[in-house]
Amino acid sequence: xxxxxxxxxxxxxxxxxxxxxxxxxxxxxxxxxxxxxxxxxxxxxxxxxxxxxxxxxxxxxxxxxxxxxxxxxxxxxxxxxxxxxxxxxxxxxxxxxxxxxxxxxxxxxxxxxxxxxxxxxxxxxxxxxxxxxxxxxxxxxxxxxxxxxxxxxxxxxxxxxxxxxxxxxx
Numbered sequence: 001x002x003x004x005x006x007x008x009x010x011x012x013x014x015x016x017x018x019x020x021x022x023x024x025x026x027x028x029x030x031x032x033x034x035x036x037x038x039x040x041x042x043x044x045x046x047x048x049x050x051x052x053x054x055x056x057x058x059x060x061x062x063x064x065x066x067x068x069x070x071x072x073x074x075x076x077x078x079x080x081x082x083x084x085x086x087x088x089x090x091x092x093x094x095x096x097x098x099x100x101x102x103x104x105x106x107x108x109x110x111x112x113x114x115x116x117x118x119x120x121x122x123x124x125x126x127x128x129x130x131x132x133x134x135x136x137x138x139x140x141x142x143x144x145x146x147x148x149x150x151x152x153x154x155x156x157x158x159x160x161x162x163x164x165x166x167x168x169x170x
Contacts, residue, residue, distance in 0.1 A: 004095055005088040007070045042142055043068045044125065065124050069098065072122045072143045079148055098122070109161040110147070117157045120147035127164040139164070 041047035041054070044061035051057050055071065056064040073079050083094060101121075103109065109128065110117055123144045130138040130146075137159065140146065149155050 004066075004070060005091050007067075008074060008083065008091045008095075042125070068124050068143050069122050070095075072145055075143075076145045076148065078152075079145070100124075103163045105163050105167045106165050107163045109163070110157055110159075112157060112160045114157050117147065117150050120145060120151045126167045128161055128167075129164050131160045131162075132158065 041051060041056070043056050043059075043064035048054060048056035048064060049058060055067060059067060073083075083091065086094075103126070109121065112131075112133070123140055123142055123146075125142060128140045128144075129136055130140060140161075146161060147157075150157055
């Protein structure tokens, strides 16, 4: 628990970083990175565990997946701005609210314009397809967050998210 609080309590670098954006402009958006640009092995894989350097070197699978969740929260500006100066007790309470959900290929996570969508989710493992009015608009994967703006009632859900048909495993 102390490690979790320590990870979330460490501020993320902002100003002066190459490619950094001012916080008031919101997150840097754009086309998804190419698979060849992503470079690092997926958490909880042997490749990630056995690398010479990287965020998951030597971490057990469960610890690596938890690290994915913490890193995703920390790098998502909308969430980070809300919790960056929270007391350790509150950080522990926030993390304890996350529940794992195991999904099968083609299973739907959220449907367009869902009225009771009062949650956010972090993709810890797997690949998901995002569609808008039946058209595929994005693919999301490990470390991506969806639903924070909807949870804060900034806007409604306007897309459907489902597990990719080619996803292997749960």
